Amino acid sequence: MKKKTVILGFLLAVSMVLSYIESALPFAIGIPGVKLGLPNLAVVLLLYTFGGREAFAVNIMRIVLTGFLFGNLSSILYAAAGAFCSFLAMQCARKTGFFSIAGISILGGVFHNIGQLLIAMFVVETFAPAFYLPVLLLAGIITGFIIGAVSARTLPYIKRLVVE
Numbered sequence: 001m002k003k004k005t006v007i008l009g010f011l012l013a014v015s016m017v018l019s020y021i022e023s024a025l026p027f028a029i030g031i032p033g034v035k036l037g038l039p040n041l042a043v044v045l046l047l048y049t050f051g052g053r054e055a056f057a058v059n060i061m062r063i064v065l066t067g068f069l070f071g072n073l074s075s076i077l078y079a080a081a082g083a084f085c086s087f088l089a090m091q092c093a094r095k096t097g098f099f100s101i102a103g104i105s106i107l108g109g110v111f112h113n114i115g116q117l118l119i120a121m122f123v124v125e126t127f128a129p130a131f132y133l134p135v136l137l138l139a140g141i142i143t144g145f146i147i148g149a150v151s152a153r154t155l156p157y158i159k160r161l162v163v164e
Contacts, residue, residue: 004050007161012058012065015042025035034139037109037147039066043087044151045158050075052091059083078116085115101155102148108145110137 018038024035033152039062046055063083066077089111093099099107107123 003162007158008046008050008054008058011042011046011158014063015039015058015062016066016069018042019062020070022068030147034136035143037112037140037143038042040086040105040108040112040147041151041154042143043083044090044101044147045155046105047090047094048155049100049158049162052087053090056087059087078119080110081119083117085118086112100148101152102145105148105151106141106144109140109142109147111140113137113140114127 016043017037022038023033037058042062043055047059060080061085063076063079067073067079071072071079086108089106090104091105093104114133117129117133117136121127
């Protein structure tokens with residue numbers, strides 16, 4: 001139990017550092033909300049190492065902690081909406097057994113953007129943000145694939161830590 005707690009704490013810290021790095025990176029392509037999704041690396045690893053409950057808990061803790069440290073209530077709202085949709089899609093897809101880790105991560109990236117877009121439409125009370133959907137879907141596919149590829153390469157090392 002102690003080992004699991006240490007690994008969960010480690011991956012929470014890693015996800016928080018990745019959140020900070022992502023916020024500091026000048027990754028601007030002119031589309032609001034497009035990010036690399038670096039913290040999702042920890043979520044995907046947790047999903048495959050411990051399961052949905054732990055992945056969801058660490059993700060929520062990361063959103064709240066980084067929101068208060070580096071953002072504001074609005075950033076917490078958008079991140080939580082994206083994370084909830086992303087996690088739901090990844091968890092459901094993983095249970096089917098039809099998707100690779102990259103496929104799961106791509107779904108996570110796409111649904112994260114959809115969740116944030118839904119919140120944006122709710123906040124501005126118009127469907128106008130939906131015009132970003134094609135770009136956000138493409139961004140979710142690309143960044144999801146990258147995070148999935150990195151997750152696939154990192155997962156054996158994380159699993160080795162759990163077994164030892």
